[in-house]
């Protein structure tokens with residue numbers, strides 16, 4: 001059975017899952033959802049994703065929501081193909097992975113996603129100007145967290161150790177939008193190891209394949 005990713009081609013959370021499908025060389029069908037038409041708030045959609053958000057994944061009769069949970073499901077189910085992305089099966093390796101995933105959710109996404117909403121999406125979605133002071137405050141908080149990333153990445157190649165994992169890839173969708181705020185937050189010479197890490201992530205074929213929009217993949 002081929003997976004069906006039900007998602008918006010341009011949404012950040014949809015791209016997060018698509019990156020992992022590409023890394024794992026897993027073909028998938030793609031069912032596009034037009035957020036501007038409210039297709040994610042119909043009764044049919046809400047029956048699958050009760051929060052009315054993209055993406056969700058269908059694997060036969062198994063439906064899964066939440067981009068990070070979907071990504072982990074794919075990486076676990078296809079552990080033996082493509083890029084490993086999960087550093088091991090022992091308790092310590094899995095705990096390191098969870099630790100790094102938690103860094104991304106709590107020290108990166110929470111500031112980056114809100115800053116991007118305020119500084120980029122708000123105007124597009126509501127017509128109202130974003131609040132520059134809110135953006136500045138969030139970016140200052142994000143920069144303080146990235147100073148810690150710099151320390152971590154000066155000792156190891158990636159956030160969970162010396163091999164790339166799901167946690168690193170999760171940064172790509174929102175991280176790639178930060179320059180739209182006119183800031184070099186991730187590619188900053190004051191944090192050379194973060195810049196090195198970020199440059200490498202952005203160059204990955206998986207990101208190059210989805211950055212301009214998610215499309216179905218029949219085979220690899």
Ligand SMILES: N[C@@H](CCC(=O)N[C@@H](CS)C(=O)NCC(=O)O)C(=O)O
Pocket residue numbers: 011012013014035040052053054055065066067068
């Ligand atoms: N925690 C969810 C967040 C999903 C989410 O926020 N999706 C956005 C697009 S990136 C969305 O559907 N926004 C429309 C809405 O919330 O009404 C995930 O990671 O899948």
